[in-house]
Amino acid sequence: MKILIVGAGGIGGYFGARLMETGQDVTFLVRSRRKAQLEQTGLNIKSVNGDVKLVPKLITAQQQEEQFDLVILTVKSYQLEDAIEDIRPYVGVDGMILPLLNGISHVDDLVAAFGEERVLGGLCFIETTLDENGTIVQTSPMNQLVFGERSGKETGRILEVQRAFEGTKADFSLSANIEQDMWHKYLFITAMSGITAAMESPIGPIRDLESGQRTIAALLQELVSVMKAIGAPVKETIAENQLAKINSLQPGMKSSMQRDMEKGQAIEADHLQGYLLEKAAAEKIAVPVLDAIYTKLKLYEIN
Ligand SMILES: NC(=O)C1=CN([C@@H]2O[C@H](COP(=O)(O)OP(=O)(O)OC[C@H]3O[C@@H](n4cnc5c(N)ncnc54)[C@H](OP(=O)(O)O)[C@@H]3O)[C@@H](O)[C@H]2O)C=CC1
Ligand SMILES: CC(C)(CO)C(=O)C(=O)O
Numbered sequence: 001m002k003i004l005i006v007g008a009g010g011i012g013g014y015f016g017a018r019l020m021e022t023g024q025d026v027t028f029l030v031r032s033r034r035k036a037q038l039e040q041t042g043l044n045i046k047s048v049n050g051d052v053k054l055v056p057k058l059i060t061a062q063q064q065e066e067q068f069d070l071v072i073l074t075v076k077s078y079q080l081e082d083a084i085e086d087i088r089p090y091v092g093v094d095g096m097i098l099p100l101l102n103g104i105s106h107v108d109d110l111v112a113a114f115g116e117e118r119v120l121g122g123l124c125f126i127e128t129t130l131d132e133n134g135t136i137v138q139t140s141p142m143n144q145l146v147f148g149e150r151s152g153k154e155t156g157r158i159l160e161v162q163r164a165f166e167g168t169k170a171d172f173s174l175s176a177n178i179e180q181d182m183w184h185k186y187l188f189i190t191a192m193s194g195i196t197a198a199m200e201s202p203i204g205p206i207r208d209l210e211s212g213q214r215t216i217a218a219l220l221q222e223l224v225s226v227m228k229a230i231g232a233p234v235k236e237t238i239a240e241n242q243l244a245k246i247n248s249l250q251p252g253m254k255s256s257m258q259r260d261m262e263k264g265q266a267i268e269a270d271h272l273q274g275y276l277l278e279k280a281a282a283e284k285i286a287v288p289v290l291d292a293i294y295t296k297l298k299l300y301e302i303n
Contacts, residue, residue: 073099
């Protein structure tokens with residue numbers, strides 16, 4: 001299977017490298033600055049699951065006519081619009097697009113651009129960031145990528161993808177309910193990134209405070225009310241489940257949004273918190289904790 005990974009950043013570089021290690025035919029679509037860096041340094045992963053240095057196959061937009069069976073999209077939400085145009089020539093008529101972005105609304109954008117059939121569901125649980133040399137640093141053991149047909153069907157093509165993902169050092173799992181998994185991850189990350197980024201602290205010290213526990217629980221309840229009001233396929237007990245998950249994370253865990261803020265980089269506030277805030281307004285649901293967190297994130301963006 002010919003695989004194109006769009007972006008060789010934290011998650012794209014990591015999962016791409018894990019696939020390269022098993023001999024998969026992986027190419028990275030990158031922009032010129034990252035291309036020059038990767039040509040000089042190679043693709044370097046420093047990981048609790050095993051370090052690796054590889055020589056990646058690289059292409060840039062409009063460089064060639066080649067088409068790919070599977071396009072794995074790993075850009076940030078605010079880079080999606082450009083990325084959609086850049087990948088158009090590379091998506092074959094039977095090609096599949098597997099987005100790994102946090103959030104949900106990118107699925108609609110991809111379906112609008114490429115059609116229902118082309119777009120799979122996907123998400124990942126991993127903590128990665130790039131250091132000053134462009135090395136991908138992965139700090140906690142979890143490195144899970146979940147994928148599936150959005151219809152939930154076990155199609156021939158999804159089983160082929162599953163075969164291509166076998167035998168890696170990461171945990172690639174096929175889901176029969178990826179739509180729901182994506183909403184659950186969206187709930188988790190909107191709460192986790194909002195809380196850690198707004199409080200400027202890893203999760204441990206926040207949740208150790210009673211007021212921190214109450215804030216996290218209240219935020220989860222608000223987010224779930226909005227999701228249920230707009231008909232998202234979330235489980236009845238999901239707020240409690242996600243609170244338990246947040247309480248079981250390693251205390252030093254940070255979100256990628258928080259790491260981006262620490263580096264002074266752009267954040268995905270509108271794609272994550274902002275999208276649900278808009279839906280809350282449309283549904284006339286009060287979301288005071290989400291309001292406060294979003295305000296803090298917007299102030300970061302403005303300043
Ligand atoms: N990092 C993490 O721990 C996790 C992140 N996520 C989610 O995954 C997504 C990606 O995050 P992350 O990997 O951290 O982000 P990064 O910024 O590390 O990586 C994104 C990469 O995409 C590249 N890119 C952007 N646009 C294009 C384009 N048009 N063509 C080619 N390359 C492009 C960027 O390249 P350039 O250098 O040129 O800007 C950059 O290297 C986000 O939605 C995030 O929320 C999900 C789980 C965990
Ligand atoms: C919380 C985490 C690390 C889980 O994958 C994540 O998705 C992010 O920070 O973007």
